[in-house]
Amino acid sequence: MTDAAEPADAPDLLFNQSLEKGLAVLGAFNAQRRTMTIADVAAAAGINKSSAQRMVYTLEQLGYLRKHPQTRRYxxxxxxxxxxxxxxxxxxxxxxxxxxLAELTKMTTETSCLTEPDQDEMVYVARFVSAHFVPVHMPIGAxxxxxxxxxxxxxxxxxPMPEAxxxxxxSQRVAHTMHTRTDVADIMETLRQARQRGYATNCEELFLGDMTIAAPVVSSNGRPLGAIHLVAPTGRWTAEEMEAKLGPALLQCARAISTSVRALG
Incomplete structure (x- = not known):
């Protein structure tokens, strides 16, 4: 005798809503909301004021939040x-x-980075900065x-292309600059080109003056774990020079990292 299947809308008894609210409060603080009142926290986290007050008090007691003695903002x-x-x-x-990455930056004299995926974003987890000017600062965690x-x-x-x-x-495909590609078919064509070449490029699509060239780091099962990229500011590089001069070193580095990761099992 088997258990009856649970209804699709059955509540998840293991899911802790209080923890969800606490994390939402922490995640509500950012560069635009550096300090907040209880009411601000409630609005930003999408919870009611009573819940916000309990979460903020608990997080303050645990040392994750502090209140300014004059402004009373957290x-x-x-x-x-x-x-x-x-x-x-x-x-x-x-x-x-x-x-x-350290060796890649030394060889190319340009900033090298490692990013890892989180939903439809890439997160910076390692960065070796060039001695040359870099137009955009992207710290770890960006x-x-x-x-x-x-x-x-x-x-x-x-x-796999269907998954990509x-x-x-x-994704919310916003035009960050006049160069940003937002059409799905156009973006998918860039992915097909990247698959053929082994690397992908970005020419001022996120920030003006910023170009990057990247290659995936792939595990033993063929799944990508993340990507490494080199920053090539438009003040020093053309797109053609970036691909011709930085591409080979980038690909060699990505393959070396992938091989080393596979060796770990």
């Missing part, structure tokens, strides 16, 4: 970074990639959309 504390740092410390891909960036396209190009297309179609 802000994050450095304790929040502990969770993110623990992820970085436990990520073996970062350990494997770091020496290769997030960029997949559809209009070289690292995102490199990652998507290593996925589903991610592109579900």
């Amino acid at each position: 802000q994050l504390t450095p304790a929040v970074m502990k969770i993110g740092f623990n992820y970085l410390a436990a990520d073996t891909l970062i350990d494997v990639a770091n020496p290769f 997030r960029i959309p997949m559809y209009c960036t070289a690292s995102g396209r490199a990652y998507l190009s290593a996925l 297309q589903a991610i592109v179609e579900s």
Whole structure:
């Protein structure tokens, strides 16, 4: 005798809504909302004021939030970074990639980065900065959309095309600059080209003055784990020069990282 199937709309008894609200409160703080009142927190986190007050009080007692004595507004504390740092410390891909990225920056004299996927975004998890001017500062933890960036396209190009297309179609395809590609068919064509060449490019589609070239890091089962990219500012490079001079070194680095990751099992 088998158990009857649960209705599709049955509540998930293991799901902790209080934890969900607490994380929503932490996630509500950002560069545009550096400090907030209880009412601000409630609105930003999408919860009622009573819940916001309980969450903020608890997070303050745990040391993740603090209240300014004069303004009575709340802000994050450095304790929040502990969770993110623990992820970085436990990520073996970062350990494997770091020496290769350091050498890549040394060889090319340009900034090299490792990004990993999170839904329809890529997250910066490692970065070796060039001594030359870089027009856009992207710290560890910064997030960029997949559809209009070289690292995102490199990652998507290593996925099965139907899976990649589903991610592109579900993305909020905003035109960040006059160069941004937002049409699904156009983006999918860039992925097909990236799959053929082994690398993807982005020419001022996210930020003006910023070009990047990226290649996927692939695991032993053929799935992409992330992507590495080189920053090539338009003040120093043309798109053709970027591909011709940076592409070979980038591909060699991506393959070396992928091989080392597979060796770990």
